[in-house]
Amino acid sequence: xxxxxxxxxxxxxxxxxxxxxxxxxxxxxxxxxxxxxxxxxxxxxxxxxxxxxxxxxxxxxxxxxxxxxxxxxxxxxxxxxxxxxxxxxxxxxxxxxxxxxxxxxxxxxxxxxxxxxxxxxxxxxxxxxxxxxxxxxxxxxxxxxxxxxx
Numbered sequence: 182x183x184x185x186x187x188x189x190x191x192x193x194x195x196x197x198x199x200x201x202x203x204x205x206x207x208x209x210x211x212x213x214x215x216x217x218x219x220x221x222x223x224x225x226x227x228x229x230x231x232x233x234x235x236x237x238x239x240x241x242x243x244x245x246x247x248x249x250x251x252x253x254x255x256x257x258x259x260x261x262x263x264x265x266x267x268x269x270x271x272x273x274x275x276x277x278x279x280x281x282x283x284x285x286x287x288x289x290x291x292x293x294x295x296x297x298x299x300x301x302x303x304x305x306x307x308x309x310x311x312x313x314x315x316x317x318x319x320x321x322x323x324x325x326x327x328x329x330x331x
Contacts, residue, residue, distance in 0.1 A: 205248070219236070
């Protein structure tokens with residue numbers, strides 16, 4: 182009885198350690214990609230005030246949701262965090278891009294940028310991610326229900 186409990190504890194510990202390692206690796210890789218891409222965007226960041234803080238906030242929250250979702254792998258919560266991640270991207274884009282039309286004044290020049298097409302495409306891609314998470318959650322619940330019936 183004690184050996185079974187000990188081996189169950191070891192298997193559980195190994196499973197959670199593997200999940201934590203996978204989540205950490207994914208988070209570090211995502212941050213490395215952000216860091217490399219930021220080197221190309223950095224020269225433009227001086228022209229747009231608050232761009233760096235906005236992007237860093239987005240990346241930090243996105244990585245957090247991604248890591249928590251990976252830690253919850255194999256449970257229904259994994260899909261909740263996937264849906265939350267997709268909703269976060271939609272809401273953050275809406276708030277940071279101010280509906281798709283941005284204006285700024287540089288010296289005596291008024292500059293108006295229409296980003297509605299970019300915003301629509303990004304939101305549709307995020308909606309696909311949301312739909313994927315919802316369908317995966319439905320499939321997960323269906324598989325669990327089938328296991329309890331048999």
